[in-house]
Amino acid sequence: MITQEEDMNSCDDSGPCLYDLLRLEPNLPPRKTSGRQSKEETPSSPQTRLNKLLSQPGNGLCADCGSYDPRWVSLNIGSFMCIKCSGVHRSLGVHISKVFSVKLDEWTNEQVDAFEEMGGNTAVNSKYEAYIPDNVSKPKPDASIEERTDFIRRKYEMQQFMIPDASVCCPFPCKPSSKTEKHNHHKGYSLGLAFRNSWRRAEKSNKKSASMAGMVEFIGLIKVNVVRGTNLAVRDMVTSDPYVILSLGNQIVKTRVIKNNLNPVWNEKLMLSIPESIPPLKLLVYDKDTFTNDDFMGEAEIDIQPLVTAARATELVKMEDTMQLGRWVSCGDNTLVSDGIINLIDGKVKQDIVLKLQNVERGVLQIELECVPLTQ
Numbered sequence: 001m002i003t004q005e006e007d008m009n010s011c012d013d014s015g016p017c018l019y020d021l022l023r024l025e026p027n028l029p030p031r032k033t034s035g036r037q038s039k040e041e042t043p044s045s046p047q048t049r050l051n052k053l054l055s056q057p058g059n060g061l062c063a064d065c066g067s068y069d070p071r072w073v074s075l076n077i078g079s080f081m082c083i084k085c086s087g088v089h090r091s092l093g094v095h096i097s098k099v100f101s102v103k104l105d106e107w108t109n110e111q112v113d114a115f116e117e118m119g120g121n122t123a124v125n126s127k128y129e130a131y132i133p134d135n136v137s138k139p140k141p142d143a144s145i146e147e148r149t150d151f152i153r154r155k156y157e158m159q160q161f162m163i164p165d166a167s168v169c170c171p172f173p174c175k176p177s178s179k180t181e182k183h184n185h186h187k188g189y190s191l192g193l194a195f196r197n198s199w200r201r202a203e204k205s206n207k208k209s210a211s212m213a214g215m216v217e218f219i220g221l222i223k224v225n226v227v228r229g230t231n232l233a234v235r236d237m238v239t240s241d242p243y244v245i246l247s248l249g250n251q252i253v254k255t256r257v258i259k260n261n262l263n264p265v266w267n268e269k270l271m272l273s274i275p276e277s278i279p280p281l282k283l284l285v286y287d288k289d290t291f292t293n294d295d296f297m298g299e300a301e302i303d304i305q306p307l308v309t310a311a312r313a314t315e316l317v318k319m320e321d322t323m324q325l326g327r328w329v330s331c332g333d334n335t336l337v338s339d340g341i342i343n344l345i346d347g348k349v350k351q352d353i354v355l356k357l358q359n360v361e362r363g364v365l366q367i368e369l370e371c372v373p374l375t376q
């Protein structure tokens with residue numbers, strides 16, 4: 001049985017969202033269900049307000065590399081950035097930067113309010129780039145992934161260019177003019193402290209830096225709609241509390257838990273960056289247990305290479321039609337329940353996949369994939 005309540009919690013079909021990924025953060029408010037309205041561009045709609053913010057001085061260039069026309073934002077940092085820098089931000093994890101798309105995500109007015117309050121790129125950079133040592137240069141729009149990653153990690157993860165007062169005294173950035181004045185006043189003796197702080201922070205994050213997590217070049221985005229599970233395995237007395245973990249390279253996201261349901265409908269859209277060397281998309285289904293370890297309910301693997309190849313080819317010839325581009329044929333060697341057809345639908349490259357879960361007694365998972373071109 002699918003409960004109505006669970007269904008209501010899912011993202012609606014009017015567009016993609018990163019919200020469910022971000023919702024793993026406990027302090028985020030519940031998602032507003034007015035998404036459909038927010039897409040309309042009325043004078044006070046979130047989209048119109050965002051476009052207005054984008055046109056303000058300082059926001060027309062990526063806060064990190066200066067590329068024109070940034071289409072991505074860091075929701076918690078408050079900056080606009082380009083797609084290349086957004087890939088680096090995403091690899092830092094949502095605890096450091098929550099990446100949202102200006103166009104692809106559905107914004108609520110409350111989110112725009114909070115974002116606006118942070119003051120845009122000029123305010124963000126006067127905080128995070130208050131002091132850049134002479135031997136560090138800010139990346140240019142054509143910077144290599146190494147340069148870009150190095151700078152962005154120093155700037156936001158290790159916070160090496162911040163004046164400590166900015167983080168302690170100013171939870172919300174001050175107006176750029178008054179702030180500069182105030183912080184310059186302190187500059188003389190703050191620098192030593194800033195250096196010591198950044199050193200401590202660097203030491204703390206050394207372990208993570210060593211993983212090179214941020215050094216991966218991303219070539220695009222994959223939107224995964226975890227639609228539903230069917231006839232899943234029983235792990236509690238007569239039922240299970242299933243959720244799905246998706247992993248692509250070292251990125252991991254998960255759906256919400258649906259209680260007491262062997263045929264759960266998540267209809268939950270999650271977004272992952274596609275690394276240059278494309279790994280398989282792995283899906284793991286688990287039963288949530290409160291007092292013991294979660295129980296395994298099966299797994300599956302999807303080769304997303306054909307989808308990405310189709311998306312790239314489509315982008316090159318700028319096709320906007322609707323047509324079939326490819327097919328992952330169901331046969332004895334794979335786990336497909338039916339053919340996974342790659343379709344071009346109104347210029348979007350999508351693939352619907354129905355998979356039998358592996359290493360488990362039973363269960364089928366329905367997934368919809370969409371590859372988002374780099375230019376969006």
Ligand SMILES: [Zn+2]
Binds near residue numbers: 081084
């Ligand atoms: Zn950039």
